[in-house]
Amino acid sequence: MGFTLRDYAERDEASWLRCRALSFLGSSYHDDVLRRRTVFAGDSVQLVAVAPKPEGMTTPGPDEVVGILDVELWEDAGQPVATIDTVAVHPDHQRQGIAGSLLATALGRLSGHGLAWVDAYTREDPGAGAWYAAQGFVVDSTYLHVYRGGGEGVQDAHGDDGFAAPYGLGAPVTAFFHGPDEDPDRWRARFARVHQCRRYLRRLDVTAWPEDPRLAALYDVENPGTLDHDDVRALARRVGARRVTDVGCGTGTLALALARDGHEVLGLEPAAASLDVARGKPGAETVTWLHGYADLLPSDAADLVVMTAHVAQYLIGDEEWDDALAAIHRHLAPGGHLTFDSRNPAARGWEEWTAGATRTTYPHPEGGEVTTWVEVDRVEQIPGEVGGEPRGPVVTHVGHTVLAGEHLAYPESLRFRTRCELEETLTRAGFAVVEVAGDWDGSPAGPASAEHIVLARRAAQARGVSTAPP
Structure with a gap:
């Protein structure tokens, strides 16, 4: 109704x-x-x-x-x-x-x-x-x-x-x-x-860490790995995607790599500081950069949408997640694909997010050192079940960065969705789930897999809600 x-x-x-x-x-x-x-x-x-x-x-x-x-x-x-x-x-x-x-x-x-x-x-x-x-x-x-x-x-x-x-x-x-x-x-x-x-x-006044230019500038140094990027690039070739959209493109490393591979690439990012870093990189003119959220995506304009670095987990609310899926569904051409990663709540990976386990020190690109670590603040279980199993929690952690004698601390919340939750919401949004792997390399997913790597195809029409003008 x-x-x-x-x-x-x-x-x-x-x-x-x-x-x-x-x-x-x-x-x-x-x-x-x-x-x-x-x-x-x-x-x-x-x-x-x-x-x-x-x-x-x-x-x-x-x-x-x-x-x-x-x-x-x-x-x-x-x-x-x-x-x-x-x-x-x-x-x-x-x-x-x-x-x-x-x-x-x-x-x-x-x-x-x-x-x-x-x-x-x-x-x-x-x-x-x-x-x-x-x-x-x-x-x-x-x-x-x-x-x-x-x-x-x-x-x-x-x-x-x-x-x-x-x-x-x-x-x-x-x-x-x-x-x-x-x-x-x-x-x-x-x-x-x-x-x-x-x-x-x-x-509503908490600035997420990517909005801090000092931290956005450090992202590529702190996260140098690109193994998942290689797998995403291989997937883009496998599904024959000409137009690829990177939702939550961050500092643009993957978007630029996809452009070098010959794809038409759109990079969407809500954090202006991260997007500024992306726009300043060599080859940035080969990517169309868009500042904002998924509701800005044009219709029928992509063959593949990718969300890496656990971008999907930043969409905490049920409606927020459903709205993003609906926007991506509209953005994809018929038969287009969506792929993303989301941590498996059954693996309880947040239990390893302690200062002792995550503390890292690395050189600052402009001299000196940077020390970072994360600590879990709270784990809030979402009541209810999907597919006969409990829903996943919302985990809030605090990211700490010490640079130039200053200690920066930013809270960050992530939604852990079960495989059943992901598949149910995708189906409701008009997608057919093609596969759920346990890693970007395509290895099979098991109950204790650390990741859910999802590949879905646009199959049907997503539901909509009418909004009357005020």
Whole structure:
């Protein structure tokens, strides 16, 4: 069933309230019911996803609200920030990518505000946790919601001890408390209803390391190996590709090699600092360089799209990944191929990302030395299963670089997708999976292979979502 995204209108209120109540009914926020919609005093983005109204529905307007996203803007220590007040999807319309599409649209609207971060507060809930993790949010802090008594049959096993009411009133019949997330088992033993509440945070002001010109200039020195490049070049010849696009081309080493082989090459890169390095290399005029993301790719313009250096893992959110696959599908000519690498979560390679195991010192091209290492900060498991196996996690590590006496540290998050996740999303995007190897040399993939090297062919039409103008 299709849906359209647009701004909230006053006529939507009844349908908006209905969507919110039904969405929350099966969650840990089942008791958070509104009779009137929240009115924001300051700046905000208020979006809805709408679908044609079912026959017999009597709410005003021609549409039914099936998705909601309200984001409020404010300032924290002088920095512009945003808080998600409500995100909800009607239960009959879930798992269609509505919430992710709403968030992407809202962040696009807010891109000019210089936001430091966007956050949201919600109770522990498997579905909500999976969605926030898939959208690149991390748990920043936690606290408790504690309920005493009430019509739900929740009773304090210890009577009224510890509770007193002011002004000579009797002990409270029902009560709701905020509390620190310390020793929650103690509270759960005393009260039947205790929720952990989580603040989910997605930073928007963190500059990824490729955007730092000092580090972009060091990339080729730190990563001199090109074995996978040789295998990609051989693949381009094998599939007869005349036009090749390198998505996430970085400093351009592979794109330039493909151009030297006689291919028409487009190099796409979102990091301007890396692209500046690529444009300054000998032969750069033989490649068409494009600064941006996959949505800028022209239609039917490539026979092969390549993503090396685990570019696919930087697309963390489910919607972000699906949108990139859809854009690549449009970009490929019929029968064109996509190939990329993605680390196998079953190999748990991040367990070796320690300072001791990864510390390396090498000469700086302009003199002196550079020391680098990485350390894992957190591993967040995405709830749910695909193909009968758990989904892969989001792993956040910090990359450290010491040069000229300065210590630079940049966080970086990567999505580890299982083979089932990769194959399922590719099929949904209109690709046929040709093979999944365990290395770029074509060696077979096994359960413990460090890599998934995927080759897929454009087979069918990718799905789409319509977006109404504001």
